[in-house]
Amino acid sequence: MSELRGIYTLWLREVKRYTREKTRLISSFIQPLLWLIIFGSGMRFASTGLAGIDYQKFIFPGIVGQTLLFTSMFMGISVIWDREFGFLKEILVAPISRVSVFVGKMLGGSTDAVIQGSFVFLFSFLVAIHVGIDTFLLSLPIMLLITFGMVSVGLTIASLMESLESFGVIQTFVNLPLFFLSGALFPLSYFPQWLRWVSVVDPLTYGVDALRITILKGAWISIQPLYYDLLALVVFDLAMILVGTLIFGRTR
Amino acid sequence: MIEVKNLTRNFGSLVAVNKLNFAVRPGEVFGLLGPNGAGKTTTLSMLCTILKPTFGTAIINGVDVTQHPSQVRRMIGIVFQDPSIDDRLTGRENLEMHANLYGVPSAEGKKRIEEVLELVELKDKAELLMRTYSGGMRRRLEIARGLIHYPKVLFLDEPTIGLDPQTREHIWAYISALSKRESITMILTTHYMEEADKLCERVAIIDYGKIIALDTPKRLKEGMEGDMISVKAEAVNELAEKLNQLNIVKSLKETHGELKLVVKNGGAMVPRIVEIAASLGVRIESMSIREPTLEDVFLHFTGREIRAEGGDEYHGLAAIKRRGIK
Numbered sequence A: 001m002s003e004l005r006g007i008y009t010l011w012l013r014e015v016k017r018y019t020r021e022k023t024r025l026i027s028s029f030i031q032p033l034l035w036l037i038i039f040g041s042g043m044r045f046a047s048t049g050l051a052g053i054d055y056q057k058f059i060f061p062g063i064v065g066q067t068l069l070f071t072s073m074f075m076g077i078s079v080i081w082d083r084e085f086g087f088l089k090e091i092l093v094a095p096i097s098r099v100s101v102f103v104g105k106m107l108g109g110s111t112d113a114v115i116q117g118s119f120v121f122l123f124s125f126l127v128a129i130h131v132g133i134d135t136f137l138l139s140l141p142i143m144l145l146i147t148f149g150m151v152s153v154g155l156t157i158a159s160l161m162e163s164l165e166s167f168g169v170i171q172t173f174v175n176l177p178l179f180f181l182s183g184a185l186f187p188l189s190y191f192p193q194w195l196r197w198v199s200v201v202d203p204l205t206y207g208v209d210a211l212r213i214t215i216l217k218g219a220w221i222s223i224q225p226l227y228y229d230l231l232a233l234v235v236f237d238l239a240m241i242l243v244g245t246l247i248f249g250r251t252r
Numbered sequence B: 001m002i003e004v005k006n007l008t009r010n011f012g013s014l015v016a017v018n019k020l021n022f023a024v025r026p027g028e029v030f031g032l033l034g035p036n037g038a039g040k041t042t043t044l045s046m047l048c049t050i051l052k053p054t055f056g057t058a059i060i061n062g063v064d065v066t067q068h069p070s071q072v073r074r075m076i077g078i079v080f081q082d083p084s085i086d087d088r089l090t091g092r093e094n095l096e097m098h099a100n101l102y103g104v105p106s107a108e109g110k111k112r113i114e115e116v117l118e119l120v121e122l123k124d125k126a127e128l129l130m131r132t133y134s135g136g137m138r139r140r141l142e143i144a145r146g147l148i149h150y151p152k153v154l155f156l157d158e159p160t161i162g163l164d165p166q167t168r169e170h171i172w173a174y175i176s177a178l179s180k181r182e183s184i185t186m187i188l189t190t191h192y193m194e195e196a197d198k199l200c201e202r203v204a205i206i207d208y209g210k211i212i213a214l215d216t217p218k219r220l221k222e223g224m225e226g227d228m229i230s231v232k233a234e235a236v237n238e239l240a241e242k243l244n245q246l247n248i249v250k251s252l253k254e255t256h257g258e259l260k261l262v263v264k265n266g267g268a269m270v271p272r273i274v275e276i277a278a279s280l281g282v283r284i285e286s287m288s289i290r291e292p293t294l295e296d297v298f299l300h301f302t303g304r305e306i307r308a309e310g311g312d313e314y315h316g317l318a319a320i321k322r323r324g325i326k
Helices: A002-020 A022-042 A055-074 A077-084 A087-093 A098-121 A133-160 A164-181 A193-200 A203-215 A226-248 B040-047 B069-075 B091-101 B106-119 B135-147 B165-181 B193-199 B217-222 B236-246 B266-280 B294-302 B316-323
Strands: B002-011 B014-024 B029-033 B055-060 B076-079 B153-157 B185-190 B202-207 B210-215 B227-233 B251-255 B258-263 B284-290
Touching (some): A002 A022, A002 A098, A022 A055, A055 A164, A055 A203, A077 A087, A077 A098, A077 A164, A098 A226, A133 A164, A133 A203, A133 A226, A164 A193, A164 A203, B002 B040, B014 B040, B014 B202, B014 B210, B029 B040, B040 B153, B076 B135, B091 B106, B091 B135, B135 B153, B135 B165, B165 B185, B165 B193, B185 B193, B193 B294, B202 B217, B210 B294, B227 B236, B236 B251, B236 B258, B236 B266, B266 B284
Parallel strands (some): B029 B202
Antiparallel strands (some): B002 B055, B202 B210, B251 B258
16 A cells, blocks of 8 residues: 555656656657658658558657657656655655556656657647547557556666766667657558568557557558557566566665 | 664775664764764664665664664654755655655644644745755755654754855754654764764764764763863963973973963863962963863874865765755
8 A cells, every 4th residue: 555655656756847847848849740740741752552641641640659759768867867866865765665666657757758649649630630539548548558668668777877978878779779660750561571570579669550550540551450569568568667677676 | 772783884895884883772862973984874874774784783663674674764764965855846745755655644744744844944935846945945854854754763964064054053953953842863973073062962983984982972072081271371381391390281282382281170270270370470361271172082082183074075966956056
């Protein structure tokens, strides 16, 4: 019971901190807009090979996925931040387990990332996609499943890092390959065979595919069935939470 | 309340804390005094179960810190040397979070938060973000936070480090008030002599990881067996010679026409010296008497002075935070 309360407390803290940072909230609007409008319209010549889906429509779910990925990874910074400012000590000496601390932070980061991802849905009219409340509600659990694992990865990396700078560098190395390989920007069928194999181990591939299934509906020919995507995400989440709690548990 | 047995901690080949043994009584304010790097914080970290002892242990309120660390954590409050608050949250939110983390029942927690806010006089600032607090206010809130879960023992690691003298006096007042109002045992580390002298009922002077003296500040100073007297006179040499002959001073030093004496029972000695001077026809210009300070005690035991350091005790972000610079 007290562990649950601890998790809730740490979750609440992450969410409060996030919603109080106005600059971060505003900047979260900018990046997806740039991708959708500038990148998307510039690439309109590209054919998606799918009837009724132009390039901008095609990348829309991908940009949702990208926002989730980048934000989730960035959430790891809270570990470094807390360590730097001493607050981590207050949490670590509290009578709650390291697993709960990790899970609380993870859930908080996921909530923040999903809020950020949800903002992207506000721009769906720009690419002429109709997103009803039902579509959004269906996307919500998928978004959560994407972020659980990704935030765990971010927290894990941050636990191993000494400084903010090194965290930033490593992040780029992780973010961009995951993003490009996921098929967020181009159909995976355009990839050479060997790259397609690599994209199979990218968890975001399944996330983006699942988001396309729910957002683009019948117009999208899914790579694999939805339940398969979800299963892959669940496996990824569980594995990353396990690794994360093990590594975070060793921090001082 | 606290019993420390052969507590030892090595870092590689360095012995940071070397077989400490001491006991702290319930309700006592106990001080660990020593220069930076003497092993105070390491000792405290072991008592707070943050650090595992290399060997030896401590019993807090009947619970062994090495055997049941999580049980110990519920019984103790800690105010860290470095700042450890979330400055993006308000004062009250920081306290609420602490109450939640320590599982204080929520109705009781609310009441308790009001109590501790009142104790440190931050009630009117409770709804402000911590980043708007001054260094002294942050420290007070940290002390308040350490008390929320009704700890049996409160550990204060350098409670007034990096604060200006006026704020320091304030914090001292809060700590004194606290030890009177709540029946709580307190252990504090410090390298400020005055702090140990003012607040602590008993002080352990610690150097290179070892306790070199342990007693009440009063008795430690009495242990010097004397008072410091300085005499300014015209013919100091004559006076010095006579005093040496009579063999009534413990030590005698002459500098720039001034005599520095260590004597037993200075109060009785002053008129005596005046008499002797008068009998020699030596006119005394001025005379002062002061009691020995803990600084003198430390000097006596180690042959060194505790270096009182000023600004650069914090580095990087911690320094910025403590000073409240944005």
